[in-house]
Amino acid sequence: MSDLGAIPRYIGNYYLGENLGSGYSGSIFRATHVHTGEVVALKVQHVNHECPTNRYERHLYPSLQGGEGMPTLWACGVEGAWDYLAIDLLGASLDNLYRKSGKETMELSSVCAIAMQIIARLEFMHSRGILHRDIQLGNCVIGLPPNERTIYMIDFGFSKRYIDPGTQAHIPDSKAKRDFIGNYWFSSVAVHCRGKVPSRRDDLEAAALMLIHLLTPRGLPWTRNGVPKTDEAHDRLKNEKKAARPEDLCRGLPDEFEEFLRYCRRLQFQECPDYERWQDEFRALAVAEGFPDSDDFVWPPVHRPQSKTGPRRSQAPAPEEMERILNDLTNMDLGDPVLGDREAVDEAVRKAKDAVKDDSAKDDNQSREVIEIVSDSDDGRIPLDCMSPKAYKLTMLTRRASDAADNAALSELVVEFIGIMQSNKSRMLTKEGFRFLDTLYKQLADPSVFIVPMRTSRQRSANKSDLEKEPTHVKLGVVARLRREVLGATSNRALAVMVENFGQVTNKSSGRTVTKDGFAFLEGLAERLKVLQ
């Protein structure tokens, strides 16, 4: 830590004012240029500091100039015993904003904006051949007006070039034991717990963990005991981090967060992340939740009347509880046979389903209520009224698919499925999308089950192993082949196998995204279903 008392009042033509923050390696002051009057943030560090981060930053800053959300470097140098950097004066860090809000979690709209902006910042830094390596809330700050909606990256003291400027070669991977670089909370499992060399994927994983942290009451589990003070405590923290499964960390959150974390962890050491795709995913999520189509970070967040922000948790009864309530209602003697009369129930169910058919595209609240009462719970995780519109529509579509009476009805549902997938910016097949394909498969594989609603998942016996045995280049061509072959299919059974293959290949693809070939296959499927009765 710098000796604050020893820092002079003037350094490099700057007059030092208020101390804005002090870190392990130095202090930051609001400072005014003595000739121009320009106000900057002056990062000051003793030249003999054991960890000369200012010196590192000074060499990296020039490569980052001009990027959105990258502070401008106004001056730098050494004066006497002091190494200084004069950079844009910025506003509060995300950490400060989050703490001061006093809320358990950040609003989903804010987190989506943070996601889009941080991914864009990393894309820029990586495009300049630099890794951040210390992504955390304290290193993301908002600008001062008029830039208060922009998030800036600061603190490049741990940053490093991963591309050799001379040879353009990527840094090599290494199994050699190395000191940990990063932070306890958000550094990736590979870097923090397994001692791997950081690369682009690890910056992204840190961002993913940070986003999940913001949406989790009391934060990520391993952050709850504070900074570890002993090696044993640090080891415990690492073990907890390593053991935490994405599905547990992201329980109750929109799927995108779990998908993003898994995606980051699947990336290879030298692989270039698909930054654009993930910015699109979080933009699409925000839009699907009814927020503006913008990555502006608006703070404090604007109140939304029909907010579904924060983790999707609901006050609605658990599925078992709901079933018990319905049973009790059915058994009650209310005089008139209302719920107790099977025929009345069946009639109500039929009407409700008709209403949904008419209204399914409109997200009608009234029909939604009816459906919730007559339908069984989805998977017990996210109640219908808490789902994103895309998830909700796909869930409704799946229910209609399980009740479909013939191929013509299935054909129409496939067309609707295409419509839902294409109306969303994200073409990723979510678990609701997979459920629709599953149901379609079941209907096609065994036509005798038509009309009987199937709510349970079942084991599929078809030749999964054949597909798994195929080499990657064959797999890549599977959807293109399906697209061609679907038009010549002669039975529902053949279509079922194709739907299954399509689901498996998409599930194995890195983005689980429905490609152009995928949509063409689905269109062909809808056509074929009309022909095969």
Ligand SMILES: Nc1ncnc2c1ncn2[C@@H]1O[C@H](COP(=O)(O)OP(=O)(O)OP(=O)(O)O)[C@@H](O)[C@H]1O
């Ligand atoms: N440009 C800036 N404008 C305003 N405040 C800033 C600026 N840069 C940093 N700060 C404040 O100073 C704090 C420390 O900054 P920074 O992280 O760059 O320094 P550091 O010495 O590397 O810190 P640490 O050792 O904690 O990583 C930040 O959390 C932030 O609150």
